[in-house]
Amino acid sequence: MSSLTITLPDGSQQTVPQGTRPLDIATSISPRLAADAVVARVNDDLFDLTRPLESDSQLQILTTKNPEALQVLRHSTAHLLAAAVLELFPETKLGIGPPTDTGFYYDFQRDTKFTPEDLEKIEARMQELQGKALPFERKLTDKADGLSKYKDDWMKHELIQERAGDVFSEYTLGPNFIDFCRGPHVPTSEKLKAFKLLSIAGAYWKGDEKNPQLQRIYGTAFFTKKELDEYLHRLEEAKKRDHRKIGQELDLFSIQELAGPGLIFFHPKGGVIRKILEDWMREQYVKRGYSLVYTPHIARSDLWKTSGHYNFYSENMFKRMELDDAEYQLKPMNCPFHILIYRDHLRSYRDLPVRLGELGTVYRYERSGVMHGLLRVRGFTQDDAHIFCTPEQVEDEVVNCLEFATDTLKTFGFEQYEAELSTWDGGASGKYDGSRDQWELAESALKRATERLNLKVKVSPDEAAFYGPKIDVKLVDAIGRLWQLSTVQFDFTLPRRFGLEYVAEDGKSHQPLMVHRALYGSIERFFGILIEHYAGAFPVWLAPVQVVVLPITDRQNSYAADVYQKLKDAGIRVELDSRSEKVNFKIREAQLQKVPFMLVIGDREAQAGQVSVRNRKRGDQGVKDTDAFLAELQQLIETKSASE
Numbered sequence: 001m002s003s004l005t006i007t008l009p010d011g012s013q014q015t016v017p018q019g020t021r022p023l024d025i026a027t028s029i030s031p032r033l034a035a036d037a038v039v040a041r042v043n044d045d046l047f048d049l050t051r052p053l054e055s056d057s058q059l060q061i062l063t064t065k066n067p068e069a070l071q072v073l074r075h076s077t078a079h080l081l082a083a084a085v086l087e088l089f090p091e092t093k094l095g096i097g098p099p100t101d102t103g104f105y106y107d108f109q110r111d112t113k114f115t116p117e118d119l120e121k122i123e124a125r126m127q128e129l130q131g132k133a134l135p136f137e138r139k140l141t142d143k144a145d146g147l148s149k150y151k152d153d154w155m156k157h158e159l160i161q162e163r164a165g166d167v168f169s170e171y172t173l174g175p176n177f178i179d180f181c182r183g184p185h186v187p188t189s190e191k192l193k194a195f196k197l198l199s200i201a202g203a204y205w206k207g208d209e210k211n212p213q214l215q216r217i218y219g220t221a222f223f224t225k226k227e228l229d230e231y232l233h234r235l236e237e238a239k240k241r242d243h244r245k246i247g248q249e250l251d252l253f254s255i256q257e258l259a260g261p262g263l264i265f266f267h268p269k270g271g272v273i274r275k276i277l278e279d280w281m282r283e284q285y286v287k288r289g290y291s292l293v294y295t296p297h298i299a300r301s302d303l304w305k306t307s308g309h310y311n312f313y314s315e316n317m318f319k320r321m322e323l324d325d326a327e328y329q330l331k332p333m334n335c336p337f338h339i340l341i342y343r344d345h346l347r348s349y350r351d352l353p354v355r356l357g358e359l360g361t362v363y364r365y366e367r368s369g370v371m372h373g374l375l376r377v378r379g380f381t382q383d384d385a386h387i388f389c390t391p392e393q394v395e396d397e398v399v400n401c402l403e404f405a406t407d408t409l410k411t412f413g414f415e416q417y418e419a420e421l422s423t424w425d426g427g428a429s430g431k432y433d434g435s436r437d438q439w440e441l442a443e444s445a446l447k448r449a450t451e452r453l454n455l456k457v458k459v460s461p462d463e464a465a466f467y468g469p470k471i472d473v474k475l476v477d478a479i480g481r482l483w484q485l486s487t488v489q490f491d492f493t494l495p496r497r498f499g500l501e502y503v504a505e506d507g508k509s510h511q512p513l514m515v516h517r518a519l520y521g522s523i524e525r526f527f528g529i530l531i532e533h534y535a536g537a538f539p540v541w542l543a544p545v546q547v548v549v550l551p552i553t554d555r556q557n558s559y560a561a562d563v564y565q566k567l568k569d570a571g572i573r574v575e576l577d578s579r580s581e582k583v584n585f586k587i588r589e590a591q592l593q594k595v596p597f598m599l600v601i602g603d604r605e606a607q608a609g610q611v612s613v614r615n616r617k618r619g620d621q622g623v624k625d626t627d628a629f630l631a632e633l634q635q636l637i638e639t640k641s642a643s644e
């Protein structure tokens with residue numbers, strides 16, 4: 001028998017007989033590695049640990065720590081799901097069963113609908129099969145044989161027809177299950193220790209509405225029970241925090257069927273928060289040297305032709321409107337408008353940087369069906385600014401933008417964030433606009449800015465937009481979810497298309513550098529993130545109602561009205577609940593509305609000129625002088641305390 005040379009990641013080599021399995025090599029290195037092994041990387045491909053090696057190879061053993069191994073685990077669990085379904089419901093036909101970012105699914109065709117009780121049964125059967133430590137065995141089949149074998153399984157038949165080479169691989173799991181699949185999988189079902197089926201949904205074969213509808217079962221899987229439990233807990237938490245549910249309970253916003261999907265109505269309480277977001281941002285613009293501008297919602301198509309959106313972004317734009325003088329379109333972006341303001345007169349290097357900021361409402365077409373609450377909409381307001389500057393100024397400008405971005409996050413209660421820098425491919429493909437000098441200048445400005453700010457950044461090569469590099473800042477919310485928020489994006493294309501210039505010190509015309517930046521991104525979406533982050537219990541400086549005054553009986557109504565007026569005069573958002581309901585009922589209602597402070601007023605408080613303070617999180621805070629309470633409250637509001 002011939003032998004093979006296997007090179008390990010540390011550069012060491014082993015000579016092994018042909019047919020040796022990656023698992024054998026893992027075992028020879030250490031039994032612990034073998035126990036923790038999930039799958040192997042052989043040269044550039046992922047291999048089953050039990051698949052014999054046939055040629056000299058680079059070999060890496062992937063363990064449970066590896067993200068690709070998690071994908072293999074999840075895909076293997078999808079097979080386990082399908083095997084259990086076939087045992088319980090043998091009439092079922094199999095579609096596909098891939099892993100996803102958070103778990104896996106499998107598509108099935110079956111005349112009867114799967115019920116939630118079926119899911120339980122299926123999961124129990126999966127547990128049973130798991131315990132038998134069934135091997136995932138790989139078999140090779142000739143295409144012709146495969147096509148006749150799967151002639152009654154139309155989806156598999158179609159996939160083999162389209163995707164299989166002359167010989168293709170199939171995997172078995174237990175006596176009844178075999179599936180056309182490229183693999184790889186874990187060695188046996190024993191590895192599949194922590195999984196859970198989550199839901200059933202409809203899905204079209206190959207995602208095409210013209211094809212038959214299938215039933216998709218979703219599940220998730222992890223390497224340990226602990227990770228699974230944490231994930232399920234997060235899912236529960238996310239459900240409780242769903243901004244659509246809380247938005248309705250707290251009467252913050254709505255989407256009106258009559259007006260159309262993806263269009264947001266801010267109700268009075270949501271309006272309070274929106275005003276705070278807008279005021280804060282405008283104030284910051286002014287403080288940080290931006291000029292506030294206001295631009296129209298609509299423009300002639302000629303503008304969109306000059307900017308390029310007419311040709312390259314038309315799918316995302318609302319349809320054109322024919323008016324008497326020309327064709328018009330709603331704006332999907334504010335940039336061309338700010339450019340027109342910049343271009344309205346001759347600029348000298350002494351005028352630069354020009355920073356134009358706006359809270360600009362834009363309209364983008366989204367397919368019906370993909371809209372999602374405040375997160376994915378057809379009309380939204382960006383805190384949009386464009387900076388036009390010289391090459392010498394660009395690094396400071398980027399530093400200012402990133403500082404502004406992190407200050408925004410901190411102000412609204414986010415302590416953790418990540419940054420991602422998307423760069424070009426060095427010019428290799430020719431798909432990027434702009435000169436090498438421009439790219440190098442912009443990328444190094446972005447990099448140096450992150451260094452100056454000590455911002456940890458992940459670099460994603462060849463992920464930039466064609467018109468320039470960018471930095472994205474993502475926040476981590478209260479339950480550990482990552483949300484893309486702020487973007488600082490260079491643009492080498494628009495200044496060229498619009499012929500932007502400034503007169504430099506040398507007396508000649510130069511093209512300014514242009515940066516787009518949005519920090520909230522969209523006010524609607526940021527509002528949605530805030531609702532979920534705080535689960536509707538906004539800190540007192542953001543809360544639509546900060547205090548509710550609750551007299552115990554009618555006797556205290558006049559004193560309660562005085563307290564209410566005093567707070568109102570001091571600028572506090574206060575309500576008076578003098579309905580003749582039991583005070584406990586009124587407290588419960590205020591609690592459900594997540595009002596930060598409740599002031600309960602009985603005879604004793606009324607006589608002493610005091611209030612009995614109740615906090616939504618910490619309950620009874622004892623009796624305080626009204627002025628003392630007001631001073632504490634004002635302190636919390638002024639400091640934008642995130643904890644109250």
Ligand SMILES: [Zn+2]
Pocket residue numbers: 075079171179181182183184185
């Ligand atoms: Zn598979």
Ligand SMILES: [Zn+2]
Pocket residue numbers: 333334335384386516517
């Ligand atoms: Zn822009």
